[in-house]
Amino acid sequence: xxxxxxxxxxxxxxxxxxxxxxxxxxxxxxxxxxxxxxxxxxxxxxxxxxxxxxxxxxxxxxxxxxxxxxxxxxxxxxxxxxxxxxxxxxxxxxxxxxxxxxxxxxxxxxxxxxxxxxxxxxxxxxxxxxxxxxxxxxxxxxxxxxxxxxxxxxxxxxxxxxxxxxxxxxxxxxxxxxxxxxxxxxxxxxxxxxxxxxxxxxxxxxxxxxxxxxxxxxxxxxxxxxxxxxxxxxxxxxxxxxxxxxxxxxxxxxxxxxxxxxxxxxxxxxxxxxxxxxxxxxxxxxxxxxxxxxxxxxxxxxxxxxxxxxxxxxxxxxxxxxxxxxxxxxxxxxxxxxxxxxxxxxxxxxxxxxxxxxxxxxx
Amino acid sequence: xxxxxxxxxxxxxxxxxxxxxxxxxxxxxxxxxxxxxxxxxxxxxxxxxxxxxxxxxxxxxxxxxxxxxxxxxxxxxxxxxxxxxxxxxxxxxxxxxxxxxxxxxxxxxxxxxxxxxxxxxxxxxxxxxxxxxxxxxxxxxxxxxxxxxxxxxxxxxxxxxxxxxx
Numbered sequence: 001x002x003x004x005x006x007x008x009x010x011x012x013x014x015x016x017x018x019x020x021x022x023x024x025x026x027x028x029x030x031x032x033x034x035x036x037x038x039x040x041x042x043x044x045x046x047x048x049x050x051x052x053x054x055x056x057x058x059x060x061x062x063x064x065x066x067x068x069x070x071x072x073x074x075x076x077x078x079x080x081x082x083x084x085x086x087x088x089x090x091x092x093x094x095x096x097x098x099x100x101x102x103x104x105x106x107x108x109x110x111x112x113x114x115x116x117x118x119x120x121x122x123x124x125x126x127x128x129x130x131x132x133x134x135x136x137x138x139x140x141x142x143x144x145x146x147x148x149x150x151x152x153x154x155x156x157x158x159x160x161x162x163x164x165x166x167x168x169x170x171x172x173x174x175x176x177x178x179x180x181x182x183x184x185x186x187x188x189x190x191x192x193x194x195x196x197x198x199x200x201x202x203x204x205x206x207x208x209x210x211x212x213x214x215x216x217x218x219x220x221x222x223x224x225x226x227x228x229x230x231x232x233x234x235x236x237x238x239x240x241x242x243x244x245x246x247x248x249x250x251x252x253x254x255x256x257x258x259x260x261x262x263x264x265x266x267x268x269x270x271x272x273x274x275x276x277x278x279x280x281x282x283x284x285x286x287x288x289x290x291x292x293x294x295x296x297x298x299x300x301x302x303x304x305x306x307x308x309x310x311x312x313x314x315x316x317x318x319x320x321x322x323x324x325x326x327x328x329x330x331x332x333x334x335x336x337x338x339x340x341x342x343x344x345x346x347x348x349x350x351x352x353x354x355x356x357x358x359x360x361x362x363x
Numbered sequence: 364x365x366x367x368x369x370x371x372x373x374x375x376x377x378x379x380x381x382x383x384x385x386x387x388x389x390x391x392x393x394x395x396x397x398x399x400x401x402x403x404x405x406x407x408x409x410x411x412x413x414x415x416x417x418x419x420x421x422x423x424x425x426x427x428x429x430x431x432x433x434x435x436x437x438x439x440x441x442x443x444x445x446x447x448x449x450x451x452x453x454x455x456x457x458x459x460x461x462x463x464x465x466x467x468x469x470x471x472x473x474x475x476x477x478x479x480x481x482x483x484x485x486x487x488x489x490x491x492x493x494x495x496x497x498x499x500x501x502x503x504x505x506x507x508x509x510x511x512x513x514x515x516x517x518x519x520x521x522x523x524x525x526x527x528x529x
Contacts, residue, residue: 050375076374135374142378149386156394163401168408181398202399203391211383231367232375236383 040312048226048304049109051140052087056223068092073143077104079113079133087137104133111135141233144225148214156210184209188350192357201356204244208237209349216300216341220334228344229300231293238293241352246285249359256358257281288355292348299344303337494523 055070075090077083083099090097093106096118104111105118112120112130121129159174159181170178189198189205215227227233255262260277261270310333313326501519 049370050372135372136377137374138378139372139375141375142382145379145382149382152386153389153393156390156398160394160397160401163397163405168401168405178398178402182402185399185402199399203387203395206395207383207387207390211386230372230375231370232372233379235371236376236379239380240383 036315040309040315044305044308044312046109047224047308048229048301050226050230051109052090052106052111052137054140054143066092071143073140074138075111076136076138077111077133078136079131083133102133111137140225141227141230144215144218144223144227145233148211148218152207152210152214180209181206184349188353192350192353193360194357197360200248201244201353201360204240205349205353205356208240208352209345212237212296212348213342213345216344217338219300219304220337220341226300226304228296229304231297234293234297237296237348238289241292241355242286242289244352245289245355245359248356250362252361252363253359256361257285288351292351296344296348299340303333303340307333307337497522 052075053068053070053072055068057070058066058068061067072086072088075083075085075087077099079100079102081100083102083104085097085099089095090104090106090111095105096114096116097104098116103114103116103118105114105120106112107120107128110128110132112128113133114120114130123129155173155177158172159170159177162171162174163169165171184205185198185202189202192198193201212228215233219226219228258278258281259270260281261273265273307330310326310330313329314323317323317326498519501522502515
């Protein structure tokens with residue numbers, strides 16, 4: 001990667017230094033032979049994807065060689081047996097890693113099985129045709145999730161403990177989180193699920209809300225992890241909503257799907273309607289969680305794209321007028337993203353509660 | 364859509380599910396259940412405290428109204444007692460007056476009787492004395508004028524009849 005982009009990453013890492021950056025950049029700009037716009041585009045798309053190491057920043061040394069500074073993470077592959085090696089061996093796609101009987105290479109944020117030389121074959125539409133091994137690597141996103149999981153566990157365990165110590169009152173940071181817990185109980189769970197059953201779903205709703213919110217917030221830090229903007233993560237979350245909804249579904253819930261008109265019509269009159277209605281209702285079971293997964297994914301993805309594009313604009317404008325302008329815009333969008341982070345967590349929780357409400361419904 | 368499926372990483376999905384479910388189970392056991400229980404308990408305590416405060420206030424109000432009622436009753440009783448006392452007093456006075464009147468009448472009557480008796484006695488005595496004096500005088504007079512006793516007595520009787528003292 002050329003120097004300008006390394007600076008770009010550096011700046012993204014240290015957002016505070018944004019103002020001084022364009023100046024140092026303009027001096028070096030003339031040396032870069034590659035089109036800046038394509039680079040920024042590639043950089044953004046690279047950032048949006050998961051990574052095999054937890055990179056903090058990178059720079060070019062005097063010889064023009066890239067030095068990446070970050071935490072290496074373990075790569076775990078299943079390819080006729082487990083393959084286990086450190087992500088430093090991949091060397092950001094530059095080296096071929098021999099492991100067992102096979103060779104692996106990183107290409108466009110994915111690990112492929114290659115030959116010893118590391119050749120990658122492409123089909124007509126420029127997709128690699130190499131075999132992709134089953135990948136259970138501890139990636140950047142996994143580490144971020146573990147981090148958030150630990151944080152949440154100690155945070156809320158502390159809150160729970162403070163009640164017994166402090167005569168049923170929260171302490172410290174718990175004073176901030178208790179109202180949120182109560183809000184989820186009183187304004188999300190209770191009205192949607194009902195007084196009788198809401199307690200059964202509280203654990204999931206609280207966990208999913210704070211999990212998404214904290215991960216969204218982590219995505220706004222200069223570490224730049226994009227966990228909730230990852231389709232596998234949102235799929236996993238909405239999958240659980242789907243499973244809980246349908247596994248706890250009452251008789252009335254299933255009756256509503258397979259007999260939506262109930263006793264209001266004779267059975268022979270219902271048949272032609274049900275040919276259309278039942279497939280729609282059955283489809284609805286899947287569409288509901290699907291909308292959840294797409295909404296969260298698309299919102300977080302879009303937020304990151306907009307934010308990084310605005311920061312990237314600074315390098316394209318290269319002027320005293322344009323760069324502060326795009327900085328101002330990026331700053332404003334960051335503020336909005338803070339709101340979006342909370343809002344998306346709220347929407348996911350709210351809609352999950354709504355679906356649980358359908359499932360728990362009893363006439 | 365193809366791009367989305369291309370982006371989907373089974374490994375990430377696996378780890379995400381594992382971490383999330385693990386986190387969910389741990390938090391449910393160590394955080395959410397105790398937190399919600401504590402909050403519920405706190406809410407019940409607050410509700411109970413409020414209810415008991417309300418009850419205490421009601422009780423105090425009823426006590427106050429009781430006091431008022433008792434005071435009112437006492438006042439009414441006092442009033443009644445006073446009234447009764449007043450009535451008794453005037454009755455007593457009347458009775459005493461009546462009795463006194465009767466007594467006075469009696470005394471008066473007795474006095475009149477005594478006076479009458481005394482008067483009668485005095486009269487009788489006076490009559491006797493006057494009689495004897497008159498007799499003496501008349502005797503002396505008649506001694507001179509009348510020689511015979513019979514004539515004298517006849518004259519005295521006649522005279523006495525004429526002097527009717529009443």
